[in-house]
Amino acid sequence: xxxxxxxxxxEVYRTKAADCVSWYQPTPEPSLRALDELQLPVKASxxxxxxxxxxxxxxxxxxxWSDLTxxxxxxxxxxxxxxxxxxxxxxxxxxxxxxxxxRPDRQYDVWHDRAVFHxxxxxxQRLAYHQALEAGTVPGSAVIIATFAPDGPERCSGLPVxxxxxxxxxxxxxPAFILERDWREEHATPGGGRQSFQWCVLHRx
Numbered sequence: 001x002x003x004x005x006x007x008x009x010x011e012v013y014r015t016k017a018a019d020c021v022s023w024y025q026p027t028p029e030p031s032l033r034a035l036d037e038l039q040l041p042v043k044a045s046x047x048x049x050x051x052x053x054x055x056x057x058x059x060x061x062x063x064x065w066s067d068l069t070x071x072x073x074x075x076x077x078x079x080x081x082x083x084x085x086x087x088x089x090x091x092x093x094x095x096x097x098x099x100x101x102x103r104p105d106r107q108y109d110v111w112h113d114r115a116v117f118h119x120x121x122x123x124x125q126r127l128a129y130h131q132a133l134e135a136g137t138v139p140g141s142a143v144i145i146a147t148f149a150p151d152g153p154e155r156c157s158g159l160p161v162x163x164x165x166x167x168x169x170x171x172x173x174x175p176a177f178i179l180e181r182d183w184r185e186e187h188a189t190p191g192g193g194r195q196s197f198q199w200c201v202l203h204r205x
Contacts, residue, residue: 005098009052009074012157018053018080022156022189023115028056030185031112034144034201035060037181038110043067045108047136049099050115052077053084061088071095071102100128104136111136111143114197118147118161126172134176134204141204143177145169149184149196169200177202 018024035046042064048056051070058081060068068091072078075096082089095102099116111133120126137143147164148156155161164172166182173179185197 006073008157008159009072010076013053013074013076013080018077020190022191022193022195023187024190025055025187028054028059028114030146030183030197030199031056031114031144032059034181034199035110038142038201040109040142044110045069045106046110046112047071047104047108049111049113051081051112052115053080054114055081055084056112057081057092058085061085061091066091069093069095069108071097071099073098099132100125102132104132106136107138107141108136109141111141111145113144114146117145118163119156119159121160121162130173130176133173137204139204142180143173143202143204144199145202146185146197146199149198152196152198164198166198166200169198170202173202175205177204 043066045067047069049071051057052072052074057068057070070078070092078094078096117129120129148161150163150165152163170179179200179202181201183199185199187195187197189195
């Protein structure tokens with residue numbers, strides 16, 4: 001299963017430019033805004049789960065963040081980000097892994113995921129994700145997560161997704177994590193479409 005998923009996402013990155021995929025953001029404003037509101041020092045540790053070719057890591061490097069990890073199942077997506085960062089790519093830890101089969105060997109102050117959780121349509125996948133999340137966080141750690149909202153797309157990149165509102169996401173991560181804030185985003189795709197996202201910021205008890 002992991003090999004099939006990896007091949008799927010590698011094919012996406014091989015056949016589409018990074019700024020042409022539906023989830024592309026020129027600037028990851030919702031993520032940066034959420035981080036600004038947390039008022040974390042730049043020495044805080046952050047993992048971007050499913051970060052792929054996202055420019056979030058670029059913006060955080062620019063801001064002086066020094067403990068950054070980007071995880072993605074597709075090495076080809078990470079290669080796009082590394083090429084873009086050039087010499088500064090050495091400031092980031094790059095992990096090629098399926099988060100549902102991965103166990104972190106450390107904990108992070110921030111767990112960020114705008115890409116993965118809504119693709120976990122099976123209960124056992126979500127359980128495995130929770131196990132990774134709990135292994136990779138400590139009491140007080142923040143989780144910034146975005147999924148497709150109830151009126152968002154039912155599929156993305158040819159795969160089915162599971163859609164959430166704030167209450168459903170809070171219930172999914174309860175009781176280990178407490179919902180602190182939630183909002184919706186209407187994301188404009190490069191093709192001119194609109195996608196509804198649900199964002200939540202949670203803290204680990």
